[in-house]
Amino acid sequence: MIILSVDYGDTRTGIAVCDKTEFLASPVTVITEKESEPLIEKITEIAKEKKAELIVVGLPVNMDGTHGERAQRCEDLAALTEFSGIETVMRDERLTTVSAHNALNVTNTRGKKRKAVVDAVSAVMILQDYLDYRRINHLS
Numbered sequence: 001m002i003i004l005s006v007d008y009g010d011t012r013t014g015i016a017v018c019d020k021t022e023f024l025a026s027p028v029t030v031i032t033e034k035e036s037e038p039l040i041e042k043i044t045e046i047a048k049e050k051k052a053e054l055i056v057v058g059l060p061v062n063m064d065g066t067h068g069e070r071a072q073r074c075e076d077l078a079a080l081t082e083f084s085g086i087e088t089v090m091r092d093e094r095l096t097t098v099s100a101h102n103a104l105n106v107t108n109t110r111g112k113k114r115k116a117v118v119d120a121v122s123a124v125m126i127l128q129d130y131l132d133y134r135r136i137n138h139l140s
Helices: 036-049 069-077 080-084 096-106 111-136
Strands: 003-007 013-018 025-031 054-059 087-092
Touching: 003 036, 003 111, 013 036, 013 111, 025 036, 025 111, 036 069, 036 080, 054 069, 054 080, 054 111, 080 087, 087 111
Parallel strands: 003 054, 054 087
Antiparallel strands: 003 013, 013 025
């Protein structure tokens, strides 16, 4: 199944997708749209272009397990199912941005280039985590 993931941010939203075998998550793009309606339209367009059958939206849960304003905004974005017709699930994304920055440190990606890709790398990490969960729980 082709799955698309979304790392929703105030300024940039990272998008990643996996192959049909659900083995490898890869970055697709970073969308720089602040308004929710055009953002949902762009995510839907990419999902349909990639033939995604499921969309995973990262859920920024606080370290104590509570959901704040940011999590609510991501849950609201997950309502894109109504617009896209594609099932959407939420996935805990705690520390994915930190992990993305660490991965970019290893590759020595700095400055503007780093800013441009960190959200797509975070989307890859959200998706890879979800793929691992599906594999472990025999959901693939």
